[in-house]
Amino acid sequence: MVQWRIEDNMDTFMERYQEPPEIFHLSPVCMLAGLDKEGDPIMLNRLGSFDAFGMHQQVGTDAMLDADYFLFELFSTRGNGMPSHLDWQQYHYEPMTGKRFAQFTVIVDLHGLSVRQFHPALFGLLKKSSYIGQYYYPGLAKRIVVVRAPKVFRMAWGIAKHFYDEQSLRLLKFVTNDDYLEALQEFVDLEVLPPVMNGKGKQMPGYMEKVKLEGGRISEQMQTQ
Template sequence: MDLVALVRTVSGVVRRTRVKSAPAVWQRSMSSPASLSLSQQGKVADNQPPESAPLLPEDADVLKRLEIEFANEMPIDRQMMIRFVRGYKTEKARWETTVTKLREALEWRRKTQADSVLNAPLEREEKYFELWPHDFHGVSKRGHPIYVEATCAADPNVLLESFTVEEQQHFHIQTMEMLALIKRQCERDTGLRTYKHVVIMDLGGLSRRHMSSKFTGPVQSQINIDQFYYPESLQTLCIINAPFVFRMLWGMVKPWLHPLTAARIKILGADYITQLKEIIAEDQIPRYLGGNCKCCPAGKTLQELHGDKFKAFVDKRDRLLKAEAAAEDGTKSASMSTS
C-alpha cells in the first residue's frame, strides 16, 4: 500500500457464517462510515479485536433484513455484511444507504473479479514488490494482522512506466484480499470475529516528486476503493519517518478522507518504536523497523528485503488458501453428516 496507501490502506472464522443457502465468499479493507466505540459495541477484553463484540439489537435487525434483501444475490460473506451494517450506522437514511452501498460493492467485486484475485499470480508480481516494497507481518496486541510498506521507496515516474493506474489498483485489490485471507485465518485460530487490520506506513524518502499527479492521482482512486468497497477494515494506520514535506501531501490527501477514517491515522514521532510497542508486541515488530522479530535479518531495510518478502507472500498465500479450502470442506462434511 502507499500514500496511495495512506489512504488506500493505506486495507475465516472458526466457522465462517454465511447467508442462508449461499457458500462463503472472500471479501475485505480501509474504513469510511461510522466506527462504534467499545461501549456502543459491547465490552471485549483488551487483547481482543473490538469488532468481535456482539452486534447491538438494532444492528442485528439490519443484518437480518440484509440477508433477506440479498438472498438471491451472489454468495455474500457475513463479515462483509456486518462491516456495512456497522459502517453506515450513523447515516440518516441508514437502511437505504446500507443497501445501496452494499449492492454497489458487490457489483464492483464482480466487475474487478476481486473474489478470485488470489487464485492465480498477477503478471509481474515480483516486480511490483520491488517497486513497492511491502510485507504482511505479525499481529497487533488485539489480534489484528499488520501490513507494512515502504511507501516512498516507489519512484512515481518509474512506477507509472512499469504499471498503469489500473494495474496498480489491481495490485491494491490483491493486497486487500490477502489481508482478508489472513484475517479469516485469525478468526479460525481464535474464534473471534476479526475484520480489521493495522497498517504501518514508512514515509522515509518522501519528496516533492510525490506531489505530482502521477502519485496523487492513483492515491485518490485507491482511497475511494477502500472507503466505498472496504468500509470498517482499518483499525489503525501508523505513519513513521514522515519528513517536513509530508505536511504538504497530508494537506492534499486529508480532504479526500472521511473524518472517521482520518481519525484512525496516527503520525508517529522520531521515537516511533516506543509508540508502536503500545499496540504491537516487540516480537511482532520486524527488525527493519526496530523490533526484535527474528524472521528478518538484522541491518537490512524492507526495500532490500523485497525479494524475500515476495517469496514469503507467495508461500503464505498458498498455505492459507489451502487451509481455507480444507476448512470449507470440513464444514461441508459436517453439514452433510448431520443432515
C-alpha cells in the same frame, strides 16, 4: 461495496488474477507475521520507501490499480477462490490464534519520503486507491499509525487529506521521528517489526514473504534482482 463486487465479479478476482508481476515485489507493503497486542494482524506500508513514480513509469496506472485490488483481496479474503498458498488467514492466522480475522492495525512508515513521490501523475492514482480502500473494503483498519513523517509530508498531506472521509481520518495517529518506537509500543511488541524498522520480525508466509521492504528506486532495484 456489495453491488460493486457483484458487478465486477470480484469473488473470482484472485482466481483470475493469481499474482502481480514480479516487479510488484518491490512495492513494500505486506502483512507481518507477528500480531498486535490485541491478537490482530499488522499491515505495514513503507510508503516513504516506495518509488511510486518509478513503478508508474514501468507499469502504468491500470497495472498499479490491479495490484491494489490484489493486495486488498489478499488482506481481506478467506477461501472464496483464494489460491491455498496465498490464504494466510486459513493456514497461518487462524491456527495461530484460534479465531477468525476481523480487523488489523496499519503502520504507515514515511521514512525516506521525498518530492519524487509527489509527481502530479500520482495524485489521480492516490485518489482512486484511497477510494478503493474506503468504499470497496470498508472497516478493515482499526487504527492507522503514521510514523517517521519528514517535513516534506506536510506539503503532500495538504492535498491528500481531501481524498479521505471523516471516518478514515479519525483512524489516523501521527507520530514524530523521535518517539515512533515508543508510540508503536502501545499497540505492538517492537520485536514483531521488521529489521528495516529496528525489529526482528518477519513477514506473513506466502506472497508477502517475497515483498522487498528495503525500498528505493525501482530502476536500481530491478538491476540488482
